[in-house]
Amino acid sequence: MVLGIKEENSIVKSIHMATKPSTDVAKKVVYDTRNLNLWYGDHHGLKDINLSIYENEVTAIIGPSGCGKSTYLKTLNRMVELVPSVRTSGEIVYRERNILDKSYTVEELRTRVGMVFQKPNPFPKSIYDNIAYGPRIHGIKNKKILDEIVEKSLRGAAIWDEVKDRLNQNAYGLSGGQQQRICIARCLAIEPDVILMDEPTSALDPISTLKVEELVQELKKDYSIIIVTHNMQQAARISDRTAFFLSGEVVEYDKTDVIFQTPADQRTEDYISGRFG
C-alpha cells in the first residue's frame, strides 16, 4: 500500500485504534470473554479481561511468566476451579452460554473443549487405548466404531502412518514429539469444538515442534485453537490473532501480523522485541 503524506493523520489514528481488539464481522465468535476478573485468594490474577476468540482461527496468548496467560486458558475449560481459593466475576460466553454459570457442568464443557499440555502426558496404556479412552467413557463400546475413531483421530493428528502397525504397543515407547501428537489425537477422539494448548511444544525438539506447528495449521480448518506459548516466533508463525498479557491484563489483542509488525502499545513492542520478560 502506498500512501500520500496527507493520509498520515488518518493512518496514525488507525494505528492507535488497533489497541482495541479488531472485530471481524465475517467470523463467528467461539468464546466471548466479558469483564472477566479472577482472584487466587487475595491475588488479583486476571483483571477485567475482554477477548473474543474466533472460529477456525489459531489464537496465540503470549506474555511473561506469571502474566495470567495459562490461568486464562484454564478458565476456558474451568480447570482453574481445581485451585480451591479461586473466585471469578464476569462472563465467559461459549457458543452463547456463560460457562461460569453454575448450571453449566464441567463434564458438558470438556466434551466440547479439549486440552493439550506442556509435557506429553499419554496414559500408561497402549496407543489404541489412549485414543479410545474418551469415546469409551462416553459409552462407545462397539469395536468397529472405536477402530474408526482411533484411525480418524490418529490421522487427524498426523501420526497414523508412524504408529498404525503398533497400535497395541505402550504409548510410553514413543518419542516425545510422537507422544504429544498422541495426546492431540486423544483430544480429537472426543470430537471437540475447541482445542486449548498450553505450551504444547516447549518440551519438544525442533523437528517435532515443526510437525506440531504444521498440525495446528491443519487442525484449524476444523477446530478453533487457543495456544499459550513462550515462543514468539511460534506465535508469529502459526496464529491468526495474538493477545499480549501483562500482570493479569490484556495489553493488546489484534491480528498477529499487526502485533508483530506495528504493535500499538510500547509494552507489546518491548516484549516481542525481547526487551523484557
Add this chain to the structure above:
Amino acid sequence: MVVRERFEQELNEVQEQFIEIANSSINALKIAFEALLNQDLETSLKILEDDLIINRLEEEINDRVILMIAKQQPVATDLRRLMVLVKASADMERVGDYAVNIAKETIRIGKDPLVFPTTNLQTMCTKTVEMLESIIKAFTDEDTVSAKEIAELDDYVDDLYGATITLLLRAGAENPSHISQITHLTFVCRYLERSADHATNIAEHLFYLVKGKHYELNN
C-alpha cells in the same frame, strides 16, 4: 527492563557504518563535482579508486544485517530498522556511484576549456549535498517532520534540472562543435538530479521505520 545489549550494540555498530557510508558518498559527490569545475583529473581518478571502499562498506552492512536477522530474529521496529538501514545504505552507495560517474565525465572532458556556464550545476550540487546531509541527520534523529521538508526540496532540484537540460540542449544546437562536452555535462546534470532523488528515498524509508507504513513523499 532487560535490554538486549548484544543486539543494541550490533545495531549501533551498523548505524555507525551507515553514517560512514553516507558521509563517504556525500564527500565523494562534493569532491567529484569540485574536480569537474577545476578539471582536476588526478582527483577524479582517486574518486574511482575510493568507490571500492564505499561498495565494500555496503556489502559489510548487508552481511551484518543478514547475520543479525538470522541470529537475533528481530520483529516490529527492530526488524524495520534493519531493513531500512540496508535500503538506505544502498541509496547512499548509489550516490557514491554517481560521484564515480561524474568523475568519469570529468576525465572524458579532459583539459578542454568548459564551454557552458556551470552556475546552475553548482546550485544543483549545493542543494543536493544539502539535502543528503540533512536527510542523514533527520534519519539519525528519526525526525519525520524534517524528512518531509527535505523531500519537498527535491522539486526545486527537479525544476533546476529541467531548466539546465533545456539550456544545455540549446547550447549544443547552437554550437555543434561543443556537442561532445555538452553531452558529458548533461549526464553530470542527470547524476546530480538522481542523487537528490535518493535523499527522498531515505526520507520515505524513515517514514516506514517510524510509522510502519509506506509513504510516497514526492510524486
